[in-house]
Amino acid sequence: MNHLKTFILLAALTALFMGVGYMIGRVPGMLIALAVAGGMNIFSYWNADKIVLRMYRAQPVDESHPNAVVRTYVADTLQMARDAGMPRPMIAIIPNDQPNAFATGRNPQNAAVCATTGLLDMLTREEIRGVMAHELAHVKNRDTLTMTVTATIAGAIAALANFALFFGGGDDRERPGGLIGTLALMILAPMAAGLVQMAISRSREYEADRVGAEIAGDPNALASALQKIEAYANRIHNPTAERNPASGQLFIINPLAGKGADNLFSTHPATGNRVRALMDLAVKMGRRPAAPRPIVAEPVLQPSPTRPATTSVPVTEDTPARRGPWG
Secondary structure, eight states: OHHHHHHHHHHHHHHHHHHHHHHHHHHHHHHHHHHHHHHHHHHHHHHHHHHHHHHTTOEEOOTTOSOHHHHHHHHHHHHHHHHTTOOOOEEEEEOOSSOOEEEEESSGGGEEEEEEHHHHHHSOHHHHHHHHHHHHHHHHTTHHHHHHHHHHHHHHHHHHHHHHHHHTTSOGGGSTTHHHHHHHHHHHHHHHHHHHHHHHHHHHHHHHHHHHHHHHTOHHHHHHHHHHHHHHHTTSOOHHHHHSGGGGGGBSSOSSSOOOOSSTTOSSOOHHHHHHHHHHHHHHTTOOOOOOOOOOOOOOOOOBTTBOOOOSSOSSSOOSOOOSTTO
16 A cells, blocks of 8 residues: 555656646756756765765674674674565664664665664664664665655756746746746645655655564564654754754654654654554564553753763673663
């Protein structure tokens, strides 16, 4: 159903582009806008993974990392990738106290999955497995390709609107609605394209939840992880994401410290809706669903100008004493 919804939304976005392009620039303007937007997004498709990894100071890790928690995280992620029949992804950690994770890369052969140190510190092993299975599902479903195509069409619509704004797009008298119609298209068409783009993003999150739960074999763990991540994300800021809000849609939970909701302007589904879908999936898989409950985040020490934020999961050195099932 989510694949069908994505197809329908892509078709609607394409139809919107064709209609707007013809009304504003006729066929030549439409083709020029598509070529410009396509070129920009092809460049992004090939280079966005490197850009975002550098932006978040992601550090590649492997089975030889000195920290036992990181070694287990790497081993579990690689094991799930093998079981899902996927190529070995690059695995990285991001030095950030907010628990979160994302996947990037233009295809499964050139993919990277990343978890923050906050995620490794605050979640159980089973919950981390559920989160990373979700990110592997994004890679397996080639969601980066889907979102690149979406961005290309949405970008072309925005380019057409700019074309109409700066060059008039031809004789307004020949266009339905005249000048008022042109102005309405300039304002409403990019907004409509953005709303469809967000709807596609939400649909891909639901699909990654489903496939990820199947990869990890435990929908309950992913549901529990989503509730914990949202609770902590609302309390712990992610400065890099706030400086670059367009990257927020990459993460499993919106990192911008806001309340999620399934509305027209959200890139992520409401966590409660995702948890209910995972509980339904747990029943279908013959597992006893865990009752969804609110997670009360523990007090978080706010960093001061003289003391940087820290996490009990170091990036470069092992910590002998830890709480919980990690040892």
